[in-house]
Amino acid sequence: MKSAFLLQHLHVIAEDNECVKVIGLYASKEDALGAIERLASQPGFSGCPKLIDPLEDDEESGFYIDEYEIGKDHWSEGYVTV
Numbered sequence: 190m191k192s193a194f195l196l197q198h199l200h201v202i203a204e205d206n207e208c209v210k211v212i213g214l215y216a217s218k219e220d221a222l223g224a225i226e227r228l229a230s231q232p233g234f235s236g237c238p239k240l241i242d243p244l245e246d247d248e249e250s251g252f253y254i255d256e257y258e259i260g261k262d263h264w265s266e267g268y269v270t271v
Contacts, residue, residue, distance in 0.1 A: 196253070198237075212224055212228065
């Protein structure tokens with residue numbers, strides 16, 4: 190299985206106001222972690238520089254790494270608009 194690692198940053202500004210930034214797509218988790226090290230002290234990112242584990246962390250603002258298998262559909266159902 191070949192995977193790619195998507196690095197994003199979420200900044201929750203208020204309850205109904207958040208900003209998500211796609212940082213990059215990396216060949217390994219280590220590469221994505223290296224990007225966090227490079228960016229964590231930059232303006233904006235320094236306010237919420239932590240790598241977030243949604244299963245363990247109470248806070249939402251910070252960096253997220255998601256692994257995706259290459260060549261696979263990751264959203265295979267339709268959607269509705271409300």
